[in-house]
Structures are given as C-alpha cells and as structure tokens.
Amino acid sequence: MTMTSVVDSEDLYLWHEGTQYQCYHFLGSHLEERSGQRGVHFAVWAPNAKQVNVTGSFNGWDGSGHPMSRQEGVWTLFIPELTEGTLYKYEVITEQGDCYLKSDPMAFHSELRPGTASIVTSLEGYEWEDEDWQANKSNQLQQQPLLIYEVHLGSWKRKEDGGFYTYVELADELIDYVRYRGYTHIEIMPLGEHPLDASWGYQVTGYFSVTSRFGSPKDFMYFVDRCHQQGIGVIMDWVPAHFCKDEHGLARFDGTPLYEYADIQKSENLTWGTSVFDFGKPEVLSFLITNALFWMDVYHVDGLRVDAVSSLLTLNFDERKEVRITNEYGGDENLEGIAFLQKLNAVVFARYPNALMIAEDSSSFPGVTSPVANGGLGFNYKWDLGYTWRTLEYEKKSEEERSAGEDQITQSLLNIWDEQFILPFSHDEMANESKSLLGKMSGKDAWQRFANLRVLYMFTMGHPGKKLTFMGNEFGQMDDWNWDDSLEWQLLDYEEHQQFAHFVTQMNHFYKSKPALWKQDYKPLGFEWIGTDDQSDGIVTFYRKTGDEENEQLVIVCNFKSVAQEGYRLGISMPGRYREIFNSDNSEFGGSGVGNASELNTEEWFCQNRPNSMVVNMPPLAAVIFEYIPSKG
Template sequence: MEQDIYLFHQGNLRYSYQLLGSHKDTQHGIPGIRFAVWAPNAKQVSVVGMFNNWDGRQHPMKKWNKEGIWYAFIPGLETGMMYKYEILTAHGHLSLKSDPYAFSSEQRPHTASIIYPLDHYTWNDEEWLMQRKQRNIYESPMSIYELHLGSWKNIESEVFYTYREYAGRVIPYVKELGYTHIELLPLTEHPYDRSWGYQATGYYSVTSRYGTPDDFRYFVDQCHQSGIGVLLDWVPGHFCKDEHGLRKFDGETLYEYANPRKAEKSQWGTLTFDFARNEVQSFLISNAIYWLKEYHLDGLRVDAVASMLHLDFGKNDGEWEWNEYGGRENVEAVSFIKKMNEAIFEEVPNTLMMAEESTSWPLVSAPTYSGGLGFNYKWNMGWMNDMLEYMEIDPIYRKHHHHLLTFSLMYAFSENFVLPISHDEVVHGKKSLLNKMPGDYWQKFANLRVFLAYMYAHPGKKLLFMGGEFGQFDEWKDMEELDWKLLDYNSHASIFNYIKQLHQLYRDMPALWELDHKEDGFFWIDPHNNEQSIIAFARNSRSSNDQLVVVCNFTPEVYHHFKMGVPEQGFYKEIFTSDAEHFGGSGQTNGLLLETDPVPSHGQNQQITMTIPPLGVSFLKRTSVTKEAEHEK
C-alpha cells in the first residue's frame, strides 16, 4: 500500500483505481467498504450517503499522508449504495463531490457515486483475447463502425435500451454488414446527453444511461464472442465544469491547470487537465488501462489530441502563453502522451491507440523510442477533408480540383492511418454523407458508391459513422434514432447491400489491407487524368498473385473502349464494380475477361481495353483463366 501511494504521487501508479475510490474490504474481521480520495487542499473530508442521511459528521475521513490522500472504512455498506464526498475547503466552504474513481454513478440528472465492485462478472471471450495476442493489427483488415448507442436505436427520445439489449441488436447488424470493429462514442459518465460523452464527470464510471458496469461488460463480451472488436472514444484532453465533478475538486485547482490561460477551453466550455501534475498523470494513465483491462476493450480512440499538444488551440491572441522555449507546444502534454502510450503498451500489448490529431504534427503513430508520440494509429483528417470537399463539387468542375483526389498519397505512408468519416462530418449543418453528394437522386447514390469504393481501395484502415451504411438523407439527429424506415426503399437497401459486398471484397483481398502502411502496397497507374476525372492505381499484397487494379471515374460519363495501362500480361477480370445494377448502378460492367495488348500505356508495359462506368469504380484482378474457358463456363 505504501509503495502504491508513493507511485501515485510520482505519477507512476498505473492502477490507481485499485488504491483510490470505494472498495470491498474487511477490517478486524468486519466486512465493509474502504474509501480513499485525493484532496490535498481540503481541511476535512467526509463520506456521506443515504446510509448516514448525507450527514458529514457521521463518517469523517482521516488524512493518510501529507500529500492529501484521505481514507475511511465504513462497515456494513453494500453494493449499490450511493455516496459522495463532503469537502470542507480551506475557505470554509462545504461542497459535495462525486468520487473521481467511482465505478458507477447515478443516472442523470442525479450525480451520486455508487458502490460497485468489479469482481463478479465471468468473462467468456478467452478465444478472442488469445487471437488478439497473435494478430498483426497492421497487416489485418480493419473496418470500424462508429456509433452512438442512444441514437442508433432507442425506445423513445432520451429513453434507451440497456447495454444487454443493445448487444442483441447491434452485434447481428454489424456482423451482417461485415465490420471488424465497433467504435463507441464516449461512455464515461456525463451530465448532458448532447455532449455525446465528450464532457465527462465520471472517468471510471461507464454511463448509467444504458445500465451497469457488468451490463457493459456483457456487451463487450458478446461482441468478442461474435468476432467483433470494441473501441471506445476516450477524452483525456479536457473535462466539464459541473459542480459535482473534478473542477476545483477540493476548493482549489487540482485536476486542472491553475493558470486559466492553460486551463480554459473556451470553445467547449471545459477545463484542461494539468498534465504536469503527477497525480493527474496517475489518474489518466490508470484510467486508460482501466478501460482496457477491466472491460477487455481492444483499443481507445483518443479525442482532440491536437488540443492537448498546442497551447494556442482554438484560442485568440492574448488567450494563451508561449511555452518556456518560446514555442506553441504544450511540453508537459507531449511528455504525458508519450508516457501514457508507453505504459499502455507495456500493460496491454496489441492495444489499438488511435489519435484524432488534426494537424501536421510528425510521427504521431511512431514509437516513442524513435521520437514519436507512441500511438499506433492516427486519423487521416487531411484525406477526409480533401475527399469531402472534392465529392461536394459538381462533377463538371472536379477536373479543376483533381489534386484533392491524389494529394493524400504524397503522405499516405508517413503514419499508420485510419480513414475516418465520423460523426463530426454529418452534424451541425454539415449534411449527411449522402446529402453532401451533388446531382440528381441517382447521381447522389452513385457518388456515394464511388466515394466509398475509393475509400476502401485507398491505403489505410476504415471508419464510417452509423447511418452512412444505408445512405441516411438527414444529418445525424443526436436525440433521435436513425431513419431505419429508409431501408424499406430500394435505393437505401441497395447501399446497405453494397456495403456488405464491399466489406466482403475488402476482407477477401489481402491487397486492400496487408501492406496498408508500406509504399510497396500501392503504385499509381494514372493519377494525372484530371480532364476526365479518372484515376487508376494498383494495390499489392505480399503475394504478386493478389494484386488489384482499381479504376475510378468521378464523372457521370461512360467511357467505352478505354485504353488503360496494366502491370502484367494476361487476362484481367472485373471482380467488383460499384455500377452493378443490383447496387442501383447503370450496369456498365466488364462482363468478359479483358485481354492485355503488349502496348506501353500509363507507364505500364501492357494495356487493356475496358468500359469505365459512370461515377463508378472497377476492381480488376489478373486471372489464369483463359477467355475461352470463361466463355465455356
């Protein structure tokens, strides 16, 4: 215990949730609950709850050490009882605070912490965890379905299913679509539904909106048993100012910076964690490990990393200060991020640590020993912004913006990238993914198909926010469920089927994922045809037999007898096209084998003559089957 206390104050206690908070204990043969809280500036701390009529005089805590850990043992308390800490500040003010380390909390709008030991759930995902240890995450397919539970489906507005009920609904749906992972918007306890979990108060409490901690464990367990990984959106950059939370926890700035220019995130109305403070480091690093260990999560998507790294993020002149070296970087945040990632990969190898980092900060997904931040993935925000800008342009004018299609390949292998089309891109007036697309009704769906096919052919792992998989017309409505009725219409059902088949292609073709992060996995055939808005490239796997040629047309023009360079002699077969009639396309397909001619074209030694579909993508694969054999078949 003394060693743990020492490590906590040194910023090196990776399991501080086992020291602090409320835990079952037995003292002098009597069972009860042990409480511990860090409040160095408090004059007095008491445990209050229904068990003592919220009377702070009944169970005062003792100060464990001069650094400010308070503790108490209360016999006879049981799982499910509510409590808070009553804190007498140095200024004589009494405040009631939720436990920063509580494992469960009251459902909003109530704010009490709940005693909830995490020792009585039996996991059944051993096979998944064993496979995870052996999996090469960089050379495996990864397609992530991002969802917000409360607005995926609900009973009615602000009335939700439980984690267990969501398991029975979400898992078969995601499995049918062919995704490899689910990514959940933040589930740490938060007071305001419309913050979507990004402004938390209970960092160790899975939100009670959908049930108990064991209910969420069941959800994760069932996902794993069904072969689906689970990622959680995690927010270490800032926290909300609600009175019962971390803000001025013991009457003084404690979890946040004392300097308001560093503490305030005015654009979000939140406070920044003090990354230089050792106890805050223990709190946050332990929290990441807690979610990975106690809930068997497969990884964390770390929110708003840019806001942690840059002192001037979202701020005007005069609202921030240069660091001690005269730079804009938050030096202690950089150090903390590296320390956090080192700890996580030591404690939970094969974890996915994904940074939402929106600037050109170098080596985000490189190891710390080579100068990187230590994540193993970074969201490719540059690709996302360029592609959405490009897709919203009328096809007539796309030839003037061709660089938006191709620029991402200039840096595609500088990081381990995820290509994200997330919730942030389909909310607050940005329109849904389908409704961003120009043209008439048919062209909107065709544009969506060509965009998604290019996304899955482009190097990098994939992420798509819920609703995009069936072409929701309205942007995300965070207080209502998805427009499931759209699946009754052929165009939307066709997009749903298209995503299923695109995932099947993606999983079956190692060229689309095996060398995602290596330059050997990609080469251009023709990146320069801006006049026709056509691009062509090849994707490679470790086996030359798996090579794919991908041809994309971003205009509604059909091109028959088009000469396209290819790398190998022989016959090419169109194994997938976004323009197939059963996807709602026009049916301009290449049904017969395409035989090469020994004519140099597009820098290749061979060429084929093919049909290029309107607003369509063709995936071509060299085959050993002859044209005669194909005809006989």
C-alpha cells in the same frame, strides 16, 4: 461505528510519482472486510482540503458523523455494514470553510442524470467467455483488415417510447447487425459518465464510471464479451484533454485547481467551456494512464480513440484565447501534453502490445504514429482528417468544378506513408447541420448522389489505410445525425436505400476477403500509381498488391464523372489476363449495370507510361476492380 484505514505506502509513493497505473484498486469505494466486519473502504485524493467526510443515503446526506483521515493528501475511511448500491459523495470542506459535495473521481458507477451521486459497486464476479478472442488477437494489426463502425449508443436505435436500449439489448441487436454488415470493430463514442446528453459523452465527470444510461458495469461487460464472441473488436472514445466544470465533478475538487492547471492561461478551453488537465502534475498522470488501462483491464476494451490530440500538442489550440503563451524554450509546443501522450502509449503497449491506440488529430505534428523511442508520440494509428475534408469537398463540387480540382481526391495518395492512417467518415461529418454523407454528394438527382457516394466508398476502400464509417452512412441516412433520436431506419423500406445498404455490405465483405486491400497498407510495395494522361478526366487508377508470394494484384479504376467510357485504355504493369471482380455500378446496387463480363487480356500497347495495356468499360460515377489471373502451370 467507523474504522481508521490506511493506504499502502508504496501505492501512495507511486501515485505521487506519477507511475501508479492501477490506482483504481485503492482509491474510490471498495467492498471489503475489516476485523471481521463487511463494509466499504473509501479513499479520495484531496490534498488541499481542510476536511473530507463521506456522506450519502446511509447518513441522511450529513457527513459530519463520517469524517475521513488524511494520509499524504489521500483521505480514507472504512464504514462497516454498507453494501453494494449505497449512494454516496464526498463532503469536501476547504481551508476557507466552503463545503462542496463531490462525486467520487474513481467511482465505478453513478446515478443516472440528473442524479450525480456515486454508487458503491463491485466489478468482481463477471465470468468472461472471450478466451478465444483474447488468444487470437495479433499485434500485427497493420497487416489485418480494419473496418470500424462508429456508434453513439444513445441514438443508434431508440425504443418506441423514446427510451434507450440497454447494453444487454444492444448486445442482441447491434452486434449481429455490425457482423452482418461486415465490420470488424465497433467504436463507441465516450462511455464515461457525463451529465449532459448533448455533449455526446465528450464532457466527462466519471472517468471510471461507465454511463448508467444503458445499464450497469456488468451489463457493459456482457456487451463487450458478446462482441468478442462474435468476432467483433471494441474501441472506445477516450477524453483525456479536458473535463467539464460541473460542480459535482473534478473542477476545483478540493477548493483549489487540483486536476486542472492553476495557470488561468492554461487551465481553460474557452471554445469548449471546459477545464484542461494539468499534464505536469504526477498524480494527474497516474489518474489518466490508470484510466486508459482500466477500460482494458476491467472491460476488455481492445483500444482507445484518443480525442482532441491536437489540443494537447500546442499551448495555443484554443482560438478564443486573447494572449498567446509559449513554453520554456519560447515555442508553441505543449511539452507536458506531448510527454503525457508518449508516456501513455509506452505504458499501454508495454502491457497490451496488441492494443489499438488511435489519435484523433487534426494537426500536422510529425511522428504521431512513430515509436516513442524514435521521438514519436507512439500511437499505432492516426485519423487522416485531411483525407476526409478534401474528398468530401471534391464530392460536393459539380462535374465542371471537379475538372479543375482533381488533386483534392488524389492528394492523399502522395503522403500515404507519412503516418499509419485511418480514413474516417465520422460523426463530425454528420453533426451540427453539416448534412449527412449522402446529403453532401453533388448530383442532378438521387441516382447520381447515391452513385457518387458509392464511388467515394470504393475509392476509400482501395486507398491505403484502415477505414471508419459513422452509423447511418451504411444505408444512406438523409438528414444530419440527431443525437436525441434514432437513426432513420425507415429509409430501409425504400429500394434505393436497400440497394445502397446491400452495396456497403458486399463491399465490406469483399474488402475483408482480399489481402491486397489491407495487408500492406503502410508499405510502398502494397500500392502503385497507374495514373492517367489527363488530370481532368475524373478517372483515378492504381494498384493494390500483397507484395508477397501470394502475389495478389488488384487494379482499381474510379470514374468520378457521370459519363460512361467504353473502350477506356488502361496502362498495366504486369501483362496477362484480368477479370472484373467488383463493380459499384452493378444493377443490384442501384447502378446502371455497365461492366466487363468476360476475362480481359493485355496487349503490347504503350499507355500511361507502361508497355502493356488493356481496354475496359468504365461505368458512370463508379469504381471497378480487376484481379490479375496467374498463369496456369
């Protein structure tokens, strides 16, 4: 026996208007009681279907006995006696008489691949214990330290038999590791259900279904809860730009282009082999913005790194397109994609003012982190991919080549106020045979390569902007990242990797302890060039300051050459006493041990356009940080 079921008319009105931001409450499958009977209510949007039936393990995968009723393009049905764990799909019959078996776009859980069925699942009943974390979250994010550890859960660590660690097991191992190493946040590569491991999660079929590779929805709740209890924030990569074409997914869901554009020039990303969401369709906006909020509402995720933003900003992002298209004004801008991003951020911040909304954007589009009210996209952070590309290209060069290209390492310091940047060394820099970060470093031997990576990390730490590092880089992964295997944990059996991991750990904790390194990341008063008289000597120097009553001032000196410089004269703005407080060349980090042991005093000696200066020892391929010592009394 089945029962007719209806959806609230106000919910449907908002859904069709593009302003229904909690549609997962009425679409999908929900355990309910109707007329005294327990069962499951099903609802799915398929406006162009001739008929939709529910099929599953309970009816031998024959949906003919469970037809759904249509209500304003949404098909509904209540089936008594079904319980949690029931496998199901929608049997979508098109106007042409074709029949498709589709997974539920709003399913909360899905079969482990290669299975593709949706699973009736309740998200109720988990008892959260992250009240302190939630109460102490601040919307003054720009004035807080942010050290992000980017993780692919399937390859951070594998079991001896090659199997995955579960969310619960990762909660015991990964969180403690991240906290010990000094990171503030974990960023997890996409967790929406996806059929192909090799896509890394970036080609999604189940936007509301946390992947079953690592456990159940409540297992993932436990993971996030434990992160928060240990003081670690959680960011998730989110993929609103495109979706995969697998037959059971969103593509041509009701026999027509429903979630994707109908215009073939706009509906496909040929490079990625995916379908592009129709950002001009109100129901798609409701679907996507609801999904963004869903991960925060249900799983307490602290923010989203929005993938492939640049593909949403232009109509001609796909390089394989043979015909260029324009908008209604004759321009290249994707007006619907831009409007979607603005709406997304406005809605998210209205509900979660302390959310992290991070744009992974390789374009030069202006105002990515400017408020929507000012015409910007409304993100609060943007990945500075230009910084990543330029610094790594510089680090690949021999020392002779570096002399003519020092602007590659310093150029980013000229436009640091353009956006609120995160400086990322992400999975993209370690995948597809591009070599690991350590593998990219130039050097005559292993010592120089490790030293080069240490000075790059220190320069990045001192550079304005928040920080992100992909897993494995913290201990000097040697090979490219392999998504189908564990990280090279065996490297920690070797002294040079132990020392490098110790360096990263100490650097991270040092960074968090010094407000001058993060409090004014996005204000000019937090940074001051010192510069050099010689633009080819490989030495880059600058101040980081709190710019407040604390008056914390740090002098950061980076030597990108392998020759130590004893007696290097450094121009100083504020005369007085200074002391060395961090040195990447310390012997405990695997360095040569060149440093400055005692307090240093400035002299009235004009240098680097400053009336005062002091003499320091600069280690080879290293960075040194000096701290100003306020006068007593």
